[in-house]
Amino acid sequence: MANAPDQTSLFVDRFGPHPAYATEVHLETSGRIDRLVSTHCCFCGQQCGINLKVRDNAVVGFEPREDFPFNEGKLCPKGVKRYLQGMHPDRLLSAFERDDSSPSGFRPMTYERAVERVAAEIDRIQREHGPDAFAVLSGASLTTEKTYLMGKFARVCLKTRYIDYNGRLCMVSAGAGNKKAFGIDRAANPWSDIPKAEVVWIAGANVAECAPITTSYVWQARENGARIVVVDPRITPIARTCDLFLPVKPGRDIALFNGVLQLMIENDWIDGDFIERHTVGFDAVAEHVREWTPRRTAEVTGISEKAIRKAAEWWGQASTSFLLHARGIEHHTHGVQNVLGAINMVLASGRIGREGCGYATITGQANGQGGREHGQKCDQLPGWRDIENDEHRSYIASVWDVEPETIPHSGVDAYEIFRKIEAGEIRGLLSICFNPKVSLPDNSFVTRMLEKLDFFVAIDFFLSETAQHADIVLPGSLHEEDEGTVTQIEGRVIKINKAVDPPGDARQDWRIVQDIAHALGRPHGFSFESPREIFDELRIASRGGVADYSGITYEKIQKQNGVFWPCPGDDHPGTPRLFEADSWNPVAKGSGPFYFPDGKARMNVAPYTPPAEDVDDEYPLMLTTGRVVSQFLSGTQTRRIGPLVDQYPEPLCEMHPRLAEALGIRTGDPVIVESRRGTMRLPAIVVSTIRPDTVFIPYHWPGARSANQLTVSAQDPISKIPEYKVCAVRIRKEA
Numbered sequence: 001m002a003n004a005p006d007q008t009s010l011f012v013d014r015f016g017p018h019p020a021y022a023t024e025v026h027l028e029t030s031g032r033i034d035r036l037v038s039t040h041c042c043f044c045g046q047q048c049g050i051n052l053k054v055r056d057n058a059v060v061g062f063e064p065r066e067d068f069p070f071n072e073g074k075l076c077p078k079g080v081k082r083y084l085q086g087m088h089p090d091r092l093l094s095a096f097e098r099d100d101s102s103p104s105g106f107r108p109m110t111y112e113r114a115v116e117r118v119a120a121e122i123d124r125i126q127r128e129h130g131p132d133a134f135a136v137l138s139g140a141s142l143t144t145e146k147t148y149l150m151g152k153f154a155r156v157c158l159k160t161r162y163i164d165y166n167g168r169l170c171m172v173s174a175g176a177g178n179k180k181a182f183g184i185d186r187a188a189n190p191w192s193d194i195p196k197a198e199v200v201w202i203a204g205a206n207v208a209e210c211a212p213i214t215t216s217y218v219w220q221a222r223e224n225g226a227r228i229v230v231v232d233p234r235i236t237p238i239a240r241t242c243d244l245f246l247p248v249k250p251g252r253d254i255a256l257f258n259g260v261l262q263l264m265i266e267n268d269w270i271d272g273d274f275i276e277r278h279t280v281g282f283d284a285v286a287e288h289v290r291e292w293t294p295r296r297t298a299e300v301t302g303i304s305e306k307a308i309r310k311a312a313e314w315w316g317q318a319s320t321s322f323l324l325h326a327r328g329i330e331h332h333t334h335g336v337q338n339v340l341g342a343i344n345m346v347l348a349s350g351r352i353g354r355e356g357c358g359y360a361t362i363t364g365q366a367n368g369q370g371g372r373e374h375g376q377k378c379d380q381l382p383g384w385r386d387i388e389n390d391e392h393r394s395y396i397a398s399v400w401d402v403e404p405e406t407i408p409h410s411g412v413d414a415y416e417i418f419r420k421i422e423a424g425e426i427r428g429l430l431s432i433c434f435n436p437k438v439s440l441p442d443n444s445f446v447t448r449m450l451e452k453l454d455f456f457v458a459i460d461f462f463l464s465e466t467a468q469h470a471d472i473v474l475p476g477s478l479h480e481e482d483e484g485t486v487t488q489i490e491g492r493v494i495k496i497n498k499a500v501d502p503p504g505d506a507r508q509d510w511r512i513v514q515d516i517a518h519a520l521g522r523p524h525g526f527s528f529e530s531p532r533e534i535f536d537e538l539r540i541a542s543r544g545g546v547a548d549y550s551g552i553t554y555e556k557i558q559k560q561n562g563v564f565w566p567c568p569g570d571d572h573p574g575t576p577r578l579f580e581a582d583s584w585n586p587v588a589k590g591s592g593p594f595y596f597p598d599g600k601a602r603m604n605v606a607p608y609t610p611p612a613e614d615v616d617d618e619y620p621l622m623l624t625t626g627r628v629v630s631q632f633l634s635g636t637q638t639r640r641i642g643p644l645v646d647q648y649p650e651p652l653c654e655m656h657p658r659l660a661e662a663l664g665i666r667t668g669d670p671v672i673v674e675s676r677r678g679t680m681r682l683p684a685i686v687v688s689t690i691r692p693d694t695v696f697i698p699y700h701w702p703g704a705r706s707a708n709q710l711t712v713s714a715q716d717p718i719s720k721i722p723e724y725k726v727c728a729v730r731i732r733k734e735a
Helices: 009-015 079-084 111-129 144-158 172-182 191-196 215-225 237-241 254-267 270-278 284-288 294-301 303-318 334-349 390-400 416-424 444-454 509-519 531-542 554-560 642-647 657-663
Strands: 035-040 049-053 058-064 095-098 106-109 134-138 163-165 198-202 225-232 244-246 321-325 358-361 429-432 455-460 472-475 484-487 492-495 623-626 653-655 670-674 679-686 694-698 727-733
Touching: 049 079, 058 079, 079 642, 095 111, 095 225, 106 111, 106 198, 111 134, 111 455, 111 472, 111 509, 134 144, 144 163, 144 484, 144 531, 163 244, 163 416, 163 694, 172 334, 191 215, 191 321, 191 358, 198 215, 198 303, 198 679, 215 225, 215 237, 225 237, 225 303, 254 284, 254 334, 270 334, 294 303, 294 321, 303 334, 321 334, 321 531, 334 358, 416 444, 429 509, 429 623, 455 509, 455 653, 484 531, 653 657, 657 679, 657 727
Parallel strands: 134 163, 134 429, 198 225, 198 321, 225 244, 321 358, 429 455, 455 472, 623 694, 653 679
Antiparallel strands: 035 049, 049 058, 095 106, 095 472, 484 492, 623 727, 653 694, 670 679, 670 727
């Protein structure tokens, strides 16, 4: 493929010169509005309630939505400014095909012709190279209806086993750890339990910037007398108001969890009765952590023995507690082990399955929870079923009206799909809601693989950096241009309400996917007339599975302001708190609260292993990456919203004053950051809120400003999540 065009040039002929991003000048938020639509924010997994102002089929502003119990009208900067993206001049209003003779690299085409060409190329590639030669990459910010449809589309229409999603970069270590320990993958508690805890432990979660409204719950706990413990290499905003900060070296979290558990056991700060009645595997875990003395734990983690002892005492002696974690402990080659270590601390305390006592993963993407439950993962069928389980395959085949043997078997993770492109096994790709050129590690490799494809089609509403490499771009829909459900951070299924129609020739994503199926001459199962029809089939497909949505309807969601799954029947209210003694459980069937046949949770030995790439004389510093409050993921949306760009316009390299002094660097100086994979030039910012042996770069920008030029593609062997949170780098001041 030819090199991708400059993004702006594609749209100049259609719109004339335009600003690089939207500002309030584009939309007047005062005066007449046609209607107010109650819905939810389009960004992170909190899914805060919001009211959108609509005028002349455009979202022109917002009002606080105080009736939704999670955020009660509060919004972060992204939520406040989200409405500005809708009228951005970069919005795709027609289909495009690659045209190397055009200055922009693309030319517009009719939607119908674009779909015909997509179908023809899929058919050609699969006839010449087999069904598995075409792959699908989907996303966890899609509605659950769309994620369900994408899994069905890959397996029924394309008959390919190669489908995965960008939740592979987000939640899968937590999911794997939860499955191993609890038999179910969902936040165990509603956030309303956080203020009732005596100790709140936050590990690897920049709450104030990545899940800002969760800060309110933590502060409510603090106001009620709770002690707040924060574990992070950086003094994040939430850490500035905590009671105990543990500045862990990147990649050493499991050593801390093991060390704390060792002290809990040594001092009898454990719930022996709970362990005996409700867990399996404690003795092996206790034997393993015996070697994690405070001295050894301090040496490995970089945290003082005194602080480790205090953390163990506070956690061990509390009567109620809540542990939260996020990508900081999950983005590692041992991310699953980190999660299991955290869960071991919770289970040993016995503080789970009751009010004020809980455990949860902070979901990153808008539908990070629902997007990993209903079939778009490489090894999964709807209802959180196992694609290699014959009983599960037979049930889903009956719902889809196909033979079980026609459903493909497990595929591979998202990054491995690119390795298979390199090997020539995958020749074509369809992507939706995924920008891997920015979000995957070692992204120069990803770029080469996008250019290697025989055919690439992207469904998107803006021309993302990845879509710039496509042969065909199909104009999809924004969050507010469709309806459907998502499952937010607590496990609460909520309803997204349509506010406006897609503009121009853009289409709702589920319609595009079905149009491709029909153009292929493979329409079976793809004649839905609405998201409601898709959801009704999803309810049947999930029935009896661990992620059972069968008792959830659009009407029940509206009546209850969200329904917590599992919800196995029309008369079932949903399950806000998991693992309570009387809660519904299709696996244990009354034998216990956890989702194994004996009803007992599993405590798992979680050995410490160092990062895949540690520091040495050549690359003596650790790089960790993450988010800032005004940007979101690969920035496809937020980098087009002017006030958010103004708040943090470019990536900066955070470093400690001691490191900066040693290198002769001041804030604002351009620095060169090098890893074994790439080199990046960016301004420095000298802060006292980071370890002296660590630097931090946010990852929301593309091209020369992309932090993922530097990151390593090493992956957790279980979850296949990449190790974004630590790699070795060196830094010098630009001459």
